[in-house]
Amino acid sequence: xxxxxxxxxxxxxxxxxxxxxxxxxxxxxxxxxxxxxxxxxxxxxxxxxxxxxxxxxxxxxxxxxxxxxxxxxxxxxxxxxxxxxxxxxxxxxxxxxxxxxxxxxxxxxxxxxxxxxxxxxxxxxxxxxxxxxxxxxxxxxxxxxxxxxxxxxxxxxxxxxxxxxxxxxxxxxxxxxxxxxxxxxxxxxxxxxxxxxxxxxxxxxxxxxxxxxxxxxxxxxxxxxxxxxxxxxxxxxxxxxxxxxxxxx
Amino acid sequence: xxxxxxxxxxxxxxxxxxxxxxxxxxxxxxxxxxxxxxxxxxxxxxxxxxxxxxxxxxxxxxxxxxxxxxxxxxxxxxxxxxxxxxxxxxxxxxxxxxxxxxxxxxxxxxxxxxxxxxxxxxxxxxxxxxxxxxxxxxxxxxxxxxxxxxxxxxxxxxxxxxxxxxxxxxxxxxxxxxxxxxxxxxxxxxxxxxxxxxxxxxxxxxxxxxxxxxxxxxxxxxxxxxxxxxxxxxxxxxxxxxxxxxxxxxxxxxx
Numbered sequence: 001x002x003x004x005x006x007x008x009x010x011x012x013x014x015x016x017x018x019x020x021x022x023x024x025x026x027x028x029x030x031x032x033x034x035x036x037x038x039x040x041x042x043x044x045x046x047x048x049x050x051x052x053x054x055x056x057x058x059x060x061x062x063x064x065x066x067x068x069x070x071x072x073x074x075x076x077x078x079x080x081x082x083x084x085x086x087x088x089x090x091x092x093x094x095x096x097x098x099x100x101x102x103x104x105x106x107x108x109x110x111x112x113x114x115x116x117x118x119x120x121x122x123x124x125x126x127x128x129x130x131x132x133x134x135x136x137x138x139x140x141x142x143x144x145x146x147x148x149x150x151x152x153x154x155x156x157x158x159x160x161x162x163x164x165x166x167x168x169x170x171x172x173x174x175x176x177x178x179x180x181x182x183x184x185x186x187x188x189x190x191x192x193x194x195x196x197x198x199x200x201x202x203x204x205x206x207x208x209x210x211x212x213x214x215x216x217x218x219x220x221x222x223x224x225x226x227x228x229x230x231x232x233x234x235x236x237x238x239x240x241x242x243x244x245x246x247x248x249x
Numbered sequence: 250x251x252x253x254x255x256x257x258x259x260x261x262x263x264x265x266x267x268x269x270x271x272x273x274x275x276x277x278x279x280x281x282x283x284x285x286x287x288x289x290x291x292x293x294x295x296x297x298x299x300x301x302x303x304x305x306x307x308x309x310x311x312x313x314x315x316x317x318x319x320x321x322x323x324x325x326x327x328x329x330x331x332x333x334x335x336x337x338x339x340x341x342x343x344x345x346x347x348x349x350x351x352x353x354x355x356x357x358x359x360x361x362x363x364x365x366x367x368x369x370x371x372x373x374x375x376x377x378x379x380x381x382x383x384x385x386x387x388x389x390x391x392x393x394x395x396x397x398x399x400x401x402x403x404x405x406x407x408x409x410x411x412x413x414x415x416x417x418x419x420x421x422x423x424x425x426x427x428x429x430x431x432x433x434x435x436x437x438x439x440x441x442x443x444x445x446x447x448x449x450x451x452x453x454x455x456x457x458x459x460x461x462x463x464x465x466x467x468x469x470x471x472x473x474x475x476x477x478x479x480x481x482x483x484x485x486x487x488x489x490x491x492x493x494x495x496x497x498x499x500x501x502x503x504x
């Protein structure tokens with residue numbers, strides 16, 4: 001005779017077994033989702049052959065990527081229409097080898113991103129200040145990450161600032177000044193990677209200090225809002241992020 | 250065995266017994282069936298074995314999560330291709346400059362598969378450009394002069410917060426007010442057309458598309474772009490819109 005307790009046990013087991021083949025919803029990061037998500041390489045292989053320009057290829061890639069997500073969960077994108085609630089603001093470099101969304105293993109909706117040459121912020125640049133103001137006032141994000149990287153072209157440009165003119169020269173001037181102020185120390189290192197890494201770290205620290213001392217950040221902190229500013233360096237040669245431990249909070 | 254015969258205290262004692270139980274030595278005279286019935290008394294089948302669960306791990310903040318998962322990402326990438334990162338350290342040769350919005354839902358790297366060093370990225374609030382903004386002009390100059398980029402794509406998107414800010418421009422102050430002003434002016438110039446649209450989503454999308462067109466015009470008017478095109482180098486400007494509701498990029502054909 002089947003007792004009530006064993007009936008519920010059987011019901012529980014049946015529910016679990018029926019759930020095994022149903023795909024759970026992706027809520028955390030890409031690798032937590034079941035394997036039927038296509039990898040970028042798999043999507044590339046599915047792009048129909050033909051004479052595509054690069055931008056046509058990107059549009060084809062995107063079509064396959066969005067269908068993959070929709071076949072997995074028809075409401076995948078509709079979940080985003082209610083607004084964005086990112087947990088972090090990333091101020092990084094425009095460099096094509098530093099894809100911030102991929103190397104952080106995050107899913108869409110997690111990181112509010114500003115990318116410019118050599119991940120710089122200055123008090124008279126309304127572009128980056130607007131990003132920070134939106135972050136603090138509107139999105140109320142608690143963590144801001146300034147992320148530099150090794151082999152940075154902007155840092156190299158700052159060490160040869162006289163070779164440039166136009167907007168780039170103006171933009172990298174603060175980093176060039178930083179280089180001049182630390183020239184003896186940096187030039188003592190071997191040229192190439194070592195000097196780039198050293199100036200990159202100093203630049204990240206410089207930007208962390210600028211952001212941490214902005215009026216809008218001070219005001220938000222006085223009103224009780226948490227604003228932490230972290231400084232990281234992405235090591236392109238290993239794919240690893242290094243926390244420089246210069247957090248301003 | 251009826252599980253209702255055991256109280257919670259008895260069950261925890263049984264659990265302790267299970268983990269402390271020594272293996273039964275087989276002695277002469279014990280048959281297999283007798284041994285089985287002894288085992289059933291030690292391991293009653295209907296009992297749910299409650300283990301001491303490990304202490305719950307406190308939730309990581311997103312930066313801590315990223316630092317942790319980035320290590321796994323790097324390890325997996327290296328396992329699949331041991332020279333993947335070494336190859337990345339060569340000089341970058343992207344062919345596309347993406348000028349998009351900072352919005353967290355519009356991950357340019359993910360939706361274009363650009364983790365192959367393909368896309369040089371500028372992301373700011375409202376994917377906006379102006380002829381006086383050193384920040385974006387420096388990116389464009391570097392892309393065109395140094396990297397010899399062949400395509401510039403300006404990507405707006407639906408449900409854009411910058412368009413919402415433009416709709417309520419008078420309530421803004423600080424840097425964001427200066428930044429949004431060109432988009433607010435664009436809205437005021439096209440107010441009747443935009444306000445006539447039935448839903449708020451359509452109004453936001455209409456302004457976003459007009460903004461993309463505005464930026465394409467700004468880029469085409471820059472000296473550096475004119476010079477590059479005149480010298481015969483390949484340089485194409487595109488305007489796209491990303492629909493957040495279905496994840497698809499559409500070409501607005503405003504080149």
